[in-house]
Amino acid sequence: MSEGHDRTTDRLARALGWASLGLGVVQVAAPGAVSRLSGVDDSARARGTILLVGARELFHAAVLLGSRNPASWVWTRVAGDALDLTALGQALANRAGRRRGRVAAVTAAVAGITAVDMYTAVRANRPHEDRGEDGRDERTMNLHAAITINRPREEVYRYWRDFENLPRFMAHLESVEMVGGGRSRWKARAPLKKTVEWEAEIVEDRSGELIAWRSTEGALVGNSGSVRFSDAPGGRGTEMRVNLGYDPPGGKIGMTLARLLGEHPEQQVRDDLRRFKQVVETGEVVRSEGSPEGTRAVRQLIQRPAQPVR
Amino acid sequence: MKATCWMGRNTVEVQEVPDPRILNARDAVVRITSTAICGSDLHLYDGYIPTVKKGDILGHEFMGEVVEVGSEVSTLRVGDRVVVPFPIACGNCAACEHGLYSVCENSNPNAGLAEKLMGHSPAGIFGYSHMLGGYPGGQAEYARVPFADVGPIKIEDDLPDDQVLFLSDILPTGWMGAEMCDIKPGDVIAVWGAGPVGQFAVASAFLMGAERVISIDRFPYRLKRAERAGAETLNYEEVDILDALRDMTAGRGPDGCIDAVGMEAHHPTGLVHAYDRVKQATRMETERPHALREAIMSCRNGGTVSVIGVYGGLLDKFPMGSLMNRSLTLRSGQCHVQRYLEPLLGRIRNGDIDPSFVISHRMPLEDAPRGYEMFKNKQEECNKVILTP
Numbered sequence: 001m002s003e004g005h006d007r008t009t010d011r012l013a014r015a016l017g018w019a020s021l022g023l024g025v026v027q028v029a030a031p032g033a034v035s036r037l038s039g040v041d042d043s044a045r046a047r048g049t050i051l052l053v054g055a056r057e058l059f060h061a062a063v064l065l066g067s068r069n070p071a072s073w074v075w076t077r078v079a080g081d082a083l084d085l086t087a088l089g090q091a092l093a094n095r096a097g098r099r100r101g102r103v104a105a106v107t108a109a110v111a112g113i114t115a116v117d118m119y120t121a122v123r124a125n126r127p128h129e130d131r132g133e134d135g136r137d138e139r140t141m142n143l144h145a146a147i148t149i150n151r152p153r154e155e156v157y158r159y160w161r162d163f164e165n166l167p168r169f170m171a172h173l174e175s176v177e178m179v180g181g182g183r184s185r186w187k188a189r190a191p192l193k194k195t196v197e198w199e200a201e202i203v204e205d206r207s208g209e210l211i212a213w214r215s216t217e218g219a220l221v222g223n224s225g226s227v228r229f230s231d232a233p234g235g236r237g238t239e240m241r242v243n244l245g246y247d248p249p250g251g252k253i254g255m256t257l258a259r260l261l262g263e264h265p266e267q268q269v270r271d272d273l274r275r276f277k278q279v280v281e282t283g284e285v286v287r288s289e290g291s292p293e294g295t296r297a298v299r300q301l302i303q304r305p306a307q308p309v310r
Numbered sequence: 311m312k313a314t315c316w317m318g319r320n321t322v323e324v325q326e327v328p329d330p331r332i333l334n335a336r337d338a339v340v341r342i343t344s345t346a347i348c349g350s351d352l353h354l355y356d357g358y359i360p361t362v363k364k365g366d367i368l369g370h371e372f373m374g375e376v377v378e379v380g381s382e383v384s385t386l387r388v389g390d391r392v393v394v395p396f397p398i399a400c401g402n403c404a405a406c407e408h409g410l411y412s413v414c415e416n417s418n419p420n421a422g423l424a425e426k427l428m429g430h431s432p433a434g435i436f437g438y439s440h441m442l443g444g445y446p447g448g449q450a451e452y453a454r455v456p457f458a459d460v461g462p463i464k465i466e467d468d469l470p471d472d473q474v475l476f477l478s479d480i481l482p483t484g485w486m487g488a489e490m491c492d493i494k495p496g497d498v499i500a501v502w503g504a505g506p507v508g509q510f511a512v513a514s515a516f517l518m519g520a521e522r523v524i525s526i527d528r529f530p531y532r533l534k535r536a537e538r539a540g541a542e543t544l545n546y547e548e549v550d551i552l553d554a555l556r557d558m559t560a561g562r563g564p565d566g567c568i569d570a571v572g573m574e575a576h577h578p579t580g581l582v583h584a585y586d587r588v589k590q591a592t593r594m595e596t597e598r599p600h601a602l603r604e605a606i607m608s609c610r611n612g613g614t615v616s617v618i619g620v621y622g623g624l625l626d627k628f629p630m631g632s633l634m635n636r637s638l639t640l641r642s643g644q645c646h647v648q649r650y651l652e653p654l655l656g657r658i659r660n661g662d663i664d665p666s667f668v669i670s671h672r673m674p675l676e677d678a679p680r681g682y683e684m685f686k687n688k689q690e691e692c693n694k695v696i697l698t699p
Contacts (some may be wrong), residue, residue, distance in 0.1 A: 179494045236404060278416045281402040287333040288434060288443015291419040305365030306446045309329040
């Protein structure tokens with residue numbers, strides 16, 4: 001289960017990380033030399049400022065080189081550039097002659113780097129190219145999860161195909177009502193205790209193999225999904241692969257907001273599938289006193305004590 | 311009801327908590343008649359198992375009388391006397407179908423937590439951390455038993471609690487430890503740890519036809535108990551185990567080596583013990599794996615090392631070179647208790663084994679804090695504590 005990464009952006013981001021590392025090391029090791037080169041060695045505060053900037057560069061390097069998803073950290077560099085340009089602007093205003101020339105040259109260089117940082121950051125924030133099979137549009141957030149169920153393929157397919165079963169294991173759904181003609185009405189809990197409703201239609205349905213659906217025009221959160229069923233090897237039951245696509249209102253920003261409100265879509269799909277397995281294999285969602293609602297990512301972090309529920 | 315709650319490192323309290331109620335249709339509620347403190351409860355008590363929360367009810371060895379059943383439970387009735395296995399298992403998933411009950415795929419609602427530490431999640435366990443389900447344990451007056459149509463075994467004759475209670479964990483655990491050694495005529499088996507599980511492993515190895523069984527510990531009173539079960543004994547504070555085993559087997563090494571110690575082993579050399587103690591205390595490794603290291607080094611070429619002592623996470627200085635170059639087989643697992651209930655109840659009934667020989671202390675549930683302290687510090691030759699609610 002993942003949101004796809006853009007490899008080129010990641011490579012660019014990592015290169016910027018190496019640049020940060022080089023610059024940071026020089027600034028921390030030889031702040032005096034850096035201040036002379038930059039033409040600010042006449043200021044008493046230059047040494048301390050350059051040391052701080054160097055430490056910040058090392059932080060950029062750490063997050064950009066250490067993260068599995070470096071592109072999303074490039075904004076830290078853009079913020080750093082803004083600080084640097086502000087400081088250089090002040091330095092430029094207070095100087096004349098050769099020193100002014102040096103400060104101007106450094107400022108130009110930093111402005112150039114800022115442009116590269118901005119480009120990378122914007123690239124990183126661009127919605128991912130759609131890689132789904134069912135023609136979702138560019139702004140879609142794609143989620144994927146898979147699980148093996150110890151039941152025959154036909155039975156697993158039939159259980160999912162009756163969408164009215166979905167709220168039994170999909171934590172966010174309040175109800176799904178089949179309204180005929182392959183259409184269904186979905187009602188879900190949204191962040192901030194609101195509910196959203198939409199209508200969906202089945203776009204493909206191959207018995208025991210595939211179900212694909214998408215929301216109809218006018219849904220607040222456009223969404224689509226597909227489930228593929230195949231025989232697990234050697235009589236191990238059914239392999240199920242789920243792809244879900246969402247067009248969250250407000251795009252990426254809306255998504256980030258939802259995450260801040262405690263929604264972790266990747267984990268939710270995984271949890272949904274685990275509960276689906278429990279329901280199909282054991283007949284119900286398994287509950288413990290520590291997690292009385294059953295498998296839920298949020299609950300796993302904030303457990304009740306393992307004591308009977310009143 | 312009253313229940314034994316974990317309240318922090320080295321602290322348990324018997325508190326008043328709500329009575330359990332049915333949460334799933336396949337649940338039963340059991341009024342507990344006997345329960346025990348397990349050596350693995352001491353890992354919780356000592357604070358070495360992650361994701362234990364203040365207020366958690368402990369205990370995974372218990373039996374009693376069914377007082378309520380969920381609508382989907384047709385195998386049990388109110389009034390039935392049952393022993394409850396410690397791993398919670400659904401009976402429907404692929405693992406359960408293959409008899410691997412302690413890795414049931416459905417019984418841990420907090421599987422996501424376990425996956426972070428272990429890659430995949432094992433089964434839920436009563437009273438054994440939130441990573442393993444967040445289920446309240448059985449050192450209490452009542453307990454809810456999930457999948458009651460799969461786990462609990464009915465005791466329909468007049469065998470006393472003392473004889474059948476240990477079917478819940480330590481008897482089948484010791485048995486599985488010996489079974490994993492795949493014992494053949496003439497085999498010499500060495501068992502690290504002469505606590506109750508080690509004592510049962512000794513007895514099981516003999517029942518499976520071992521020629522000699524050697525029990526290793528540092529407490530003379532525990533070694534004496536192993537001796538009564540027929541074992542030869544070694545005190546690792548007095549002899550070098552590797553040398554002694556080499557000598558006793560004329561250079562071959564034991565054919566099967568059972569680790570019935572787990573993550574809090576001791577080492578006779580202060581320096582080595584201190585090294586692991588410091589790394590454990592600073593959470594740089596979760597285990598003090600000395601018994602396991604020694605079991606691997608001691609085992610004969612091509613032999614089997616069977617791990618039933620509990621480990622929680624990561625360890626270091628693991629003699630992988632010895633294991634690989636000498637064709638050793640490493641087998642392990644939390645016991646698949648459900649698999650052994652019927653056959654072992656049969657052996658108790660026909661007199662092959664009377665598990666009550668491990669009991670050293672009995673006390674009311676209210677005295678659980680004293681029981682933990684005695685058991686941990688090996689006071690009054692404490693071997694096994696039974697609590698009665």
